[in-house]
Amino acid sequence: MNEHFRPVALEHASRLINHGPTVLVTSAAGAQRNVMAAAWSMPVEFTPPRIAVVVDKSTFTRQLIMASGVFGLCIPGAGLADLTYAVGSTSGRDGDKFSRYGIEVRPGPVLGLPVIEAGCAAWLECRLIREPHTEEAYDTCFAEVVAAAADDRIFANGHWSVRDDNEALHTLHHLGGGHFARAGSVIRAKSP
Numbered sequence: 001m002n003e004h005f006r007p008v009a010l011e012h013a014s015r016l017i018n019h020g021p022t023v024l025v026t027s028a029a030g031a032q033r034n035v036m037a038a039a040w041s042m043p044v045e046f047t048p049p050r051i052a053v054v055v056d057k058s059t060f061t062r063q064l065i066m067a068s069g070v071f072g073l074c075i076p077g078a079g080l081a082d083l084t085y086a087v088g089s090t091s092g093r094d095g096d097k098f099s100r101y102g103i104e105v106r107p108g109p110v111l112g113l114p115v116i117e118a119g120c121a122a123w124l125e126c127r128l129i130r131e132p133h134t135e136e137a138y139d140t141c142f143a144e145v146v147a148a149a150a151d152d153r154i155f156a157n158g159h160w161s162v163r164d165d166n167e168a169l170h171t172l173h174h175l176g177g178g179h180f181a182r183a184g185s186v187i188r189a190k191s192p
């Protein structure tokens with residue numbers, strides 16, 4: 001349990017992934033659990049908060065999501081770049097990645113999914129919205145966000161606060177091949 005994590009109002013949940021951070025998709029079904037990296041996620045509705053994420057049908061994650069109908073999205077900070085690349089380059093079919101990489105989890109409050117707080121900026125618990133055609137044809141899974149929380153050192157009162165003193169929690173943006181850009185500065189556009 002990370003003392004800095006605070007619940008995020010569901011109407012603000014879309015803001016957690018609005019800027020396209022690489023996420024860690026967590027899943028669990030029966031006695032099995034897993035975590036993988038995903039660069040392709042996005043919000044698709046404010047209220048109720050809905051998101052979409054591409055989870056390839058070859059992954060163990062997809063198998064668990066289809067079995068349970070739920071998944072988590074955890075948003076790793078820059079300090080977890082190596083871990084993000086590692087869980088995106090190995091399969092949970094070859095052994096539990098949480099144990100292998102020493103990832104601490106706690107059960108999410110609504111769905112009981114494994115959520116990661118140490119080194120993460122935020123997490124969301126999501127309930128799959130079954131769209132068999134979209135899942136099969138495009139590997140895209142739609143879901144409703146049913147709980148969310150964020151580290152108040154970087155996201156509070158519905159807003160990100162990207163500063164020099166919270167660098168380790170700046171979000172990761174995948175450039176390909178294990179290279180990431182870190183969200184490091186904010187530009188405010190003037191009113192048109």
Ligand SMILES: Cc1cc2nc3c(=O)[nH]c(=O)nc-3n(C[C@H](O)[C@H](O)[C@H](O)COP(=O)(O)O)c2cc1C
Pocket residue numbers: 022034035036037038039040041054055056058059060061062084085086087088089090091092093174
């Ligand atoms: C940075 C990064 C981003 C990735 N993004 C996605 C993605 O958006 N969708 C996807 O299906 N796989 C993506 N992958 C690949 C999966 O994470 C990878 O296939 C993983 O090994 C699947 O693990 P699993 O079999 O344990 O579920 C990404 C990998 C990396 C390293």
